[in-house]
Amino acid sequence: xxxxxxxxxxxxxxxxxxxxxxxxxxxxxxxxxxxxxxxxxxxxxxxxxxxxxxxxxxxxxxxxxxxxxxxxxxxxxxxxxxxxxxxxxxxxxxxxxxxxxxxxxxxxxxxxxxxxxxxxxxxxxxxxxxxxxxxxxxxxxxxxxxxxxxxxxxxxxxxxxxxxxxxxxxxxxxxxxxxxxxxxxxxxxxxxxxxxxxxxxxxxxxxxxxxxxxxxxxxxxxxxxxxxxxxxxxxxxxxxxxxxxxxxxxxxxxxxxx
Amino acid sequence: xxxxxxxxxxxxxxxxxxxxxxxxxxxxxxxxxxxxxxxxxxxxxxxxxxxxxxxxxxxxxxxxxxxxxxxxxxxxxxxxxxxxxxxxxxxxxxxxxxxxxxxxxxxxxxxxxxxxxxxxxxxxxxxxxxxxxxxxxxxxxxxxxxxxxxxxxxxxxxxxxxxxxxxxxxxxxxxxxxxxxxxxxxxxxxxxxxxxxxxxxxxxxxxxxxxxxxxxxxxxxxxxxxxxxxxxxxxxxxxxxxxxxxxxxxxxxxxxxxxx
Numbered sequence: 001x002x003x004x005x006x007x008x009x010x011x012x013x014x015x016x017x018x019x020x021x022x023x024x025x026x027x028x029x030x031x032x033x034x035x036x037x038x039x040x041x042x043x044x045x046x047x048x049x050x051x052x053x054x055x056x057x058x059x060x061x062x063x064x065x066x067x068x069x070x071x072x073x074x075x076x077x078x079x080x081x082x083x084x085x086x087x088x089x090x091x092x093x094x095x096x097x098x099x100x101x102x103x104x105x106x107x108x109x110x111x112x113x114x115x116x117x118x119x120x121x122x123x124x125x126x127x128x129x130x131x132x133x134x135x136x137x138x139x140x141x142x143x144x145x146x147x148x149x150x151x152x153x154x155x156x157x158x159x160x161x162x163x164x165x166x167x168x169x170x171x172x173x174x175x176x177x178x179x180x181x182x183x184x185x186x187x188x189x190x191x192x193x194x195x196x197x198x199x200x201x202x203x204x205x206x207x208x209x210x211x212x213x214x215x216x217x218x219x220x221x222x223x224x225x226x227x228x229x230x231x232x233x234x235x236x237x238x239x240x241x242x243x244x245x246x247x248x249x250x251x252x253x254x255x256x257x258x
Numbered sequence: 259x260x261x262x263x264x265x266x267x268x269x270x271x272x273x274x275x276x277x278x279x280x281x282x283x284x285x286x287x288x289x290x291x292x293x294x295x296x297x298x299x300x301x302x303x304x305x306x307x308x309x310x311x312x313x314x315x316x317x318x319x320x321x322x323x324x325x326x327x328x329x330x331x332x333x334x335x336x337x338x339x340x341x342x343x344x345x346x347x348x349x350x351x352x353x354x355x356x357x358x359x360x361x362x363x364x365x366x367x368x369x370x371x372x373x374x375x376x377x378x379x380x381x382x383x384x385x386x387x388x389x390x391x392x393x394x395x396x397x398x399x400x401x402x403x404x405x406x407x408x409x410x411x412x413x414x415x416x417x418x419x420x421x422x423x424x425x426x427x428x429x430x431x432x433x434x435x436x437x438x439x440x441x442x443x444x445x446x447x448x449x450x451x452x453x454x455x456x457x458x459x460x461x462x463x464x465x466x467x468x469x470x471x472x473x474x475x476x477x478x479x480x481x482x483x484x485x486x487x488x489x490x491x492x493x494x495x496x497x498x499x500x501x502x503x504x505x506x507x508x509x510x511x512x513x514x515x516x517x518x
Contacts, residue, residue: 134366
């Protein structure tokens with residue numbers, strides 16, 4: 001064994017297996033993120049409704065699923081729903097009968113609850129004066145939402161959303177308890193076969209890190225594009241020679257990202 | 259309602275002597291506070307009215323009731339021959355007729371000056387991109403900002419932002435313009451560029467109701483000045499009389515305060 005606690009040979013040999021695990025991790029991240037976000041919109045509208053009979057169920061949903069520990073939520077969906085005969089015999093069993101389906105359902109519910117609050121906070125942050133100006137122009141409520149409120153809410157909520165996504169990715173590591181072999185489960189398996197406590201776990205950590213930072217860079221670029229209205233314009237005085245300009249810009253970008 | 263770009267839209271043809279705006283016994287309550295305590299005011303077509311009064315007197319509330327940004331609690335409001343009811347349809351109809359400019363500009367920060375002006379015509383009147391762009395450029399030229407069309411609001415000075423806001427309102431080609439303290443949030447050196455633009459507009463025959471404390475502007479532009487205090491109209495009259503011979507004690511006190 002080298003000075004490093006990492007067995008490079010083992011790391012190289014287990015890479016294909018780890019990458020297969022990463023693929024599962026990406027899948028159980030991306031799908032619930034999509035479904036959760038889609039679900040968050042109607043729940044958020046209900047939550048913001050003035051009528052109590054609309055907002056109360058949404059509030060209960062958020063309080064319940066934000067409060068429920070993810071691990072227990074997963075157990076309940078995976079072991080608990082199977083006890084319901086009606087569900088077992090219905091068409092939904094296609095979903096709840098597979099561990100993968102259960103994971104997607106549990107993670108989606110969890111994410112939707114968090115996203116409802118992120119979305120609500122972002123929408124409430126839109127200055128009322130700007131909404132009034134849109135109303136005064138005779139723009140319909142639906143159009144105000146699509147063209148004024150949402151574009152601004154996305155800008156206000158992007159950082160909170162990024163946080164939520166990053167912690168969500170790490171949260172997916174528990175899915176092995178219902179037999180899904182994600183990245184963490186693969187690493188654990190290799191550990192159990194080789195008794196090398198460091199190599200597989202550190203390799204998995206590196207892959208998580210890479211995945212999360214890829215997401216972060218994506219958010220960074222998205223945020224920059226959205227913030228173009230606040231950016232300093234390149235005034236002619238600061239214009240640089242074309243060759244160096246590219247390099248400078250690249251190094252600026254790199255600096256900003258690190 | 260999607261009328262074409264050229265015609266201002268299907269309207270119940272208003273009688274010639276029908277006032278542009280009619281407020282009859284309008285009441286607005288905030289809890290137990292009577293922000294508007296039975297306002298009667300008729301604005302003729304093409305008339306320029308300046309409303310002034312101490313803060314909290316209900317000036318802003320009054321003009322915000324005209325385009326239903328505030329819902330009144332009593333009385334009747336009639337704009338361009340349309341009775342303002344709680345129905346969403348009449349509210350939208352009236353808002354197509356009435357442009358509004360705010361104290362704090364309220365531009366869309368994520369859109370350029372040009373896009374700010376294009377949004378409502380595109381959404382409300384279904385104009386195509388090019389048509390809307392032409393319309394927007396025409397009105398940006400009117401407020402002398404054609405050179406800044408591609409800039410985002412954050413890059414513009416307060417005075418420029420307010421002129422974009424005026425152009426944005428003009429793009430809906432309203433017959434009535436409401437100004438809610440359009441220069442109060444501006445640095446002193448920018449007040450005149452905005453007032454200048456409003457004066458140019460006044461010369462075009464559009465109906466105007468302007469809440470302002472710029473008394474020089476009121477003298478030059480207003481056909482009639484209205485003084486409000488505690489939710490009621492205390493005194494009104496032609497601009498000359500209004501300043502030269504204030505009848506009520508309260509207006510005399512107010513003028514002494516602001517002209518000091």
